[in-house]
Amino acid sequence: MKKRLSFSSLKAFSDCEAEAVAVMAEEWDRQSTFSPSTIEAMNAGSYVHKYFESNKALEEFKLEHESDMFTKKGSLKSQFQIAEKMVQTLDKDPLFKTIYQGVKELEIFGKIQGIEFHGFLDCLNLERNIFIDIKTIRGSIRDKEWSETEYRRVSWIESRKYLWQMAIYQELLRQSDDEKIGKNIQPVIYAITKETFPDSSGITIPQEWLDDSLLEVQEASEKYIEVLNGREPKRCERCNYCKATKLNTHTISITELI
Numbered sequence: 145m146k147k148r149l150s151f152s153s154l155k156a157f158s159d160c161e162a163e164a165v166a167v168m169a170e171e172w173d174r175q176s177t178f179s180p181s182t183i184e185a186m187n188a189g190s191y192v193h194k195y196f197e198s199n200k201a202l203e204e205f206k207l208e209h210e211s212d213m214f215t216k217k218g219s220l221k222s223q224f225q226i227a228e229k230m231v232q233t234l235d236k237d238p239l240f241k242t243i244y245q246g247v248k249e250l251e252i253f254g255k256i257q258g259i260e261f262h263g264f265l266d267c268l269n270l271e272r273n274i275f276i277d278i279k280t281i282r283g284s285i286r287d288k289e290w291s292e293t294e295y296r297r298v299s300w301i302e303s304r305k306y307l308w309q310m311a312i313y314q315e316l317l318r319q320s321d322d323e324k325i326g327k328n329i330q331p332v333i334y335a336i337t338k339e340t341f342p343d344s345s346g347i348t349i350p351q352e353w354l355d356d357s358l359l360e361v362q363e364a365s366e367k368y369i370e371v372l373n374g375r376e377p378k379r380c381e382r383c384n385y386c387k388a389t390k391l392n393t394h395t396i397s398i399t400e401l402i
């Protein structure tokens with residue numbers, strides 16, 4: 145198991161401990177379970193990020209992903225046509241253009257509950273005391289999704305645990321010994337949608353929500369430490385890994401399905 149965590153590895157661990165441990169042990173290739181359209185959508189999301197990182201990053205991305213981006217006839221694949229529209233929308237969004245300034249793709253480090261964490265900031269704007277994270281999303285910015293843990297519909301930002309990500313990054317920045325970096329830098333999630341007419345908004349988060357999220361991150365990290373120290377990882381019995389490795393030994397009651 146990894147000694148150093150990122151937001152995505154902690155999220156994967158909290159979604160299914162057994163799958164995350166198998167991925168870290170290289171016994172399970174999660175990427176290979178993704179459908180071609182999911183991979184195309186992920187690449188298109190990277191394209192949007194690279195476009196606003198630097199010309200160099202964009203050119204490198206295009207070279208590396210030429211076969212992913214274009215059909216055999218040479219036209220842009222559908223997800224990249226959408227990505228191009230998203231880029232154009234952000235490029236004429238006055239708020240985005242004003243605040244998405246500063247250091248791009250900055251790697252940050254620190255410790256939470258004694259475990260090393262690292263992360264990448266899309267953009268750190270020290271003049272405004274904010275960091276910005278671009279999120280490309282399929283639905284509408286106001287979409288809600290069902291949360292299995294909260295038993296209610298919550299915003300996509302909560303259901304995908306992006307509050308954890310923002311709380312982790314804020315904490316890692318707080319731990320930085322760079323004097324230029326303040327102690328209470330605020331996150332801005334810059335959402336851009338894949339709708340026919342892409343929508344964009346910069347979204348701030350109340351500090352109490354970030355504080356609560358950091359507590360949840362600390363609890364999840366404690367669980368990770370338990371498994372590092374030898375506790376058997378829990379199976380979610382819902383993910384592809386659990387389905388692929390399931391060995392039924394008893395029946396379940398219909399009441400468990402409600």
Ligand SMILES: [Zn+2]
Nearest residue numbers: 160380383386
């Ligand atoms: Zn599972």
